[in-house]
Amino acid sequence: MGKRYQGIISQWKDEQGFGFITPEDGGERIFVHIRAFAAKRRPADNEPVSYELGQDDRGRPQALRVLPQGQRADGDTDYLGFILFFALVLIALAWLGVTSWWPPAWYLGLSLAAYLAYALDKQAARQDQWRTKESTLHLLALFGGWPGALVAQHRLRHKSRKTSFRVVFWLTVALNLLALAWLLSAPGARMLQSLPLLNG
Structure with a gap:
């Protein structure tokens, strides 16, 4: 979970669905979009909030995961507990010898x-580079990189809002876990025993 900051909504344009937050410790106002509010509610001017600081695809600062001050942000604990x-x-x-140390x-x-x-x-997106x-990110997840991908989505706030991407991502996680379960079964174990590189 990223560091949280405190601030006040200093301007909110409800019809446009965005506004600005003035940080408590001073500095320039931070842009905030209605999608950044975790609760399904309408923000208001002069409302004290806490938020994480991120950037849009052009590298401009914006507030993320905005909550009323005093409310805990516990959403990230679920994915960390899962991993x-x-x-x-x-x-x-x-450790128990059910499998070798190659899976970890x-x-x-x-x-x-x-x-x-x-x-x-994410860096390439900010700099308008290649x-x-x-599909490459999904293949990495499918072949076993999904824990690192999940951490990156939350820590880097990258690919964490695009619904179509997340649907495919969780499908790759499910397929990977099914494949792992099969490899740990008796037929899968016999196949692995035929691969000396994984049992050396």
């Missing part, structure tokens, strides 16, 4: 690659 549970299960299976190592390596791909794509294909 932690998955990692602990993999480590426990390897595989997921770690692919997750780092996926996070880097998201970071480079972008990473969405």
